[in-house]
Amino acid sequence: MHTDAVRALSDWTVADDRQERLRLDYLDHLADxxxxxxxxxxxxxxTASAVVVDPSAGRVLLTLHPKVGRWLQMGGHCEPGDTTLAAAALREATEESGIAGLELLGVDGRPVPVKLDRHQVRCAGKDRPENTHLDVQYVAVAPAGAEALISEESLDLRWFAYDALPEPTDPSVRDLVTLARELTA
Incomplete structure (x- = not known):
């Protein structure tokens, strides 16, 4: 999986200077x-995540994360059974959304990241120090009219119109939804 992560980040063409700096930081992290x-x-x-969208209905699926207390895209930690970053993102999106048949956006049949986001979390427990998630984000397209099924990893799970995201929603999630909307239009 390490080799795939390096390949995915090395092959990805980024959108701007900030994303390029993050991409290089992620590659340095993997090299070290x-x-x-x-x-x-x-x-x-x-970490790997995917924002789930239903372009035919102009909507995005978000989860109210129990530890963070915000509406987020689906995602989380890579697991030993994951063979690629994209597979980790798709697994997380499928588990947390309950939707079968999600497809990651890609180029030439290969899923590609759309955004990177570095953020502080307390994933080791509330009594442990914060650490940093170096999140590799994808877009997962749901079948038209898909119905979500909440998992034990969510306080709530709902579809929202692209222009009606709930509060509190992190600005990075809002940016990711905007990007997903543009890429699936």
Whole structure:
């Protein structure tokens, strides 16, 4: 999986200078840390996520995250059974949304990231120090009219119109939804 993560980030053409700096930071992290994809890698590790959209209905599926208390895209930690970053993002999106048949946006049949986001979290527990998630974000397209099924990982799970995102929603999630909307229009 480490090789795939390096390939995915190396091959990805970024949108702007900020994303390019993050991409290079993520690659440096992976070069320095063979364990850089796993939750046990501290103080930072790679995570994978996907914003689930239904372009035919102009809507996005968000989860109210129990630890963060905000509406977020689906995502989380890479697991040993994941063979690629894209597979980790798709697994997380499918588990957390309950929707079968999600497809990640890609180029030439290969899923590609659309955005990177570095943020502080307390994923090791509330009594442990914060660490950094180096999130690699994808867009997952749901079948038209898909119905979501809440998982134990969510306080709430709902579809929202692109222009009617709930509060509190992180600005990085709003940017990701805008990008997904543009890419699937």
């Amino acid at each position: 840390r063979p364990d850089g994809l796993w939750r046990a890698c501290l103080p930072a590790h790679i």
